[in-house]
Amino acid sequence: MISKNSSALDLLEYEEKTKAERYILIGWCVLVLVMNLAGNSIILLSTIRYRAIRLDRVSVLLIKNIAVSDILLAVFAVHPTLVSLIWDKWPYGTFLCSMFASLGNLCAISGILLVCAMHISKLLSLLYPLHSIGRTTRSGHRISISIWLLSAVSPITNIIVDKQSFYFNYKTYKCCFSATAPIMKWLLPVKGFIFIIIPNLLVLCTTVALLSVVKKATGRF
Template sequence: MDSPIVTDTTLIGVASEGTKLRLVNFTLAQIVFLAIFCFIMTLFGLLGNGTVLYSSVRYNAIRLDRVSLILVQNLAVADIIYTLCVILPQLITYVAGQWVLGNVYCFISAQISFIPGSANALTVLLITSYRLWLVTHPFSSTSKNEARIAVAITWVLASAGTIISLSYKSSSTFNPKNGKCTSEIYVIKEAEAIFKIAIGVIIMIPLLVITVENIILCAIAVKSSRMQENSKPNYKALVMVCALSGIFILSWVPYVIYSFMVSTNPDIPRAVELLSFHCIYINAFANPILYTLTNKRFGEYVKNLLLTICCFICRYEKVAKSHSSTNPTSTSNARSASAVEIENHQSVMPANLPVVEETL
């Protein structure tokens, strides 16, 4: 059995704002595994969703109708903010063994993180509902302005948890038991009921609605797969939405189960607690991978982008190695040659591609 990193259990549940506290009751194996997990989530959460935003704006690399594209971009923005507010500080904490990011980042991680997490859930609800609306009302249309208004309302609703927390002047404290900064709104009795209602409205109810809609869409997708060839584009769009909402549901199920178990039996195994919190992070990295697999246009963009990066690295190393022993300016030459290589591969996606719309 691995020995705990810190054996002083008196620190459990104790945290003063801005104080550097070490992780408590984490084994070395848990630290290593969770650090690797959070590193992967951070990498894909930032680079993957950043690629989604850049490629869709610069190259029209995602074949979707304009409304669906706005929703997908909004989901990517929410995932990036969530990664910066929650997953990245968790990764740094695991590596350092304690909270080292100071008071400001602790406040951001504890209070502001409610917003992107809730926006993620509400955006998935919008995507699923919009697709179901298109299936049941095939001749209807939604303008980009209406989509932008819906996105704005999403962020306003997502701010409810943070507004409630700040209105009760709850402080932000580091909890060494789970390695996260948390808001004290959870222990303020006067605000507990209001906060739970808000979280239920912006997280749990959308989760339930998404589950029901996902079942309906999956049934429609199965039916579409048995139809003629001209239904295949709609079938692919249905599969994409079903997978998107399915990943969201699966990532939240462990937390819902954990919350129910805690309410009936506080003595929950630590592994269950860690699993329930970290499964939510899967949303941040899974969506770009899903787009790569289900959207041919975006998949080609990612493939060409990776090839360009590989060519740049290989070219730079080759030129640097060939000049390192003879030319003192080898580094600058290597960079110049690599820059030329990048220019030759700059057409990862043509700048003026025709917009081929495919409803999400």
């Protein structure tokens, strides 16, 4: 079990919080956890049972995957932080520390990529409406599975490079990857560019393009 005196790295990352600070953070984590689970459960229920979202099949399926990604992020990232704040230590052991950190990383990246894919899907639906009608649910499943597999590249790379570099950070009450291996000096920026910068740039560009298409169609923003 990881404790405050378990290693020198933990001591470097240790920053004791007052009870007031911990109670505030506990309340915040509870709020985030409840809103996340409730909001995304409503989205899944409205799309699966009631089919309340009227978009093309691929976009709806991507919305479902985004909701699932958010729920899993709450389970693997917010929930461990909440428990750690309550116990004032990491209670789950070393193996689960690396597992929660890896799965939280996967869910965060998948959420970014899924949002990016949904923006592109909406833009294509407006530009090529007849083609979007012909897109099947199978296409959406293929896109979603590809995104999940691509998202797994980052955490799997961390484990392969140095599986011993996961530690519990007492400043954030989260399990983290230290990225101390020499190869991470260039691998980390590459992963950030691929999984964060490019998707966000695509979201920005597609948003501008969507506004432009709507303006041309309606004569106003």
